[in-house]
Amino acid sequence: MPYTPEQLSDLQDITDVLHAYCRAVDDNRPGDVIELFTDDCTYEYGGDPGSFATKEHAYKFFRAGTDKIYKRSAHYLSNVEVTFTGPDTADSVSYVNAWHEFHDDIANAWIFARYVDEVVRTKAGWRIRKRRVDTMGHEQWPNPVKYMDRNVLPPRQ
Numbered sequence: 001m002p003y004t005p006e007q008l009s010d011l012q013d014i015t016d017v018l019h020a021y022c023r024a025v026d027d028n029r030p031g032d033v034i035e036l037f038t039d040d041c042t043y044e045y046g047g048d049p050g051s052f053a054t055k056e057h058a059y060k061f062f063r064a065g066t067d068k069i070y071k072r073s074a075h076y077l078s079n080v081e082v083t084f085t086g087p088d089t090a091d092s093v094s095y096v097n098a099w100h101e102f103h104d105d106i107a108n109a110w111i112f113a114r115y116v117d118e119v120v121r122t123k124a125g126w127r128i129r130k131r132r133v134d135t136m137g138h139e140q141w142p143n144p145v146k147y148m149d150r151n152v153l154p155p156r157q
Contacts, residue, residue: 007084014119014126015080018094021128022075030062037128038120044132072101077115088121102142112137114148 003011017036024032034055037043043058044051052058066073079095094115101108118130134148 028066034058070100074099092117107140109140
């Protein structure tokens with residue numbers, strides 16, 4: 001797919017937002033995490049603890065994870081694909097491998113997933129409007145995990 005020069009710049013800006021999300025989660029900065037979402041964001045986690053649809057719920061979700069559930073995490077993001085759906089909108093698919101060290105006597109665990117995002121350009125720059133986490137696998141994850149179905153995304157055009 002050929003990109004315009006502006007789309008190449010936007011592609012990098014969107015990728016930077018996805019990376020900033022991982023870094024802010026790993027640095028235990030939930031306030032910075034939620035600033036990467038729009039005010040009307042939705043987040044479908046695909047398992048326990050579920051989903052949220054406001055920044056207030058987003059903050060509580062990320063605060064609980066970084067403060068109460070795990071001590072440390074390392075999110076590794078790759079395979080970023082962006083499809084522009086308009087001048088100020090795009091769809092993104094990326095892969096994440098995330099390691100977690102828990103507060104309690106729970107073994108360290110990995111989760112392997114896909115982020116399926118809708119992103120929009122705002123006055124503050126590109127932001128995530130909708131995120132769905134499609135879990136592909138895990139190692140020693142302490143809670144039940146719902147796996148994604150295969151072949152759920154159409155091939156990229």
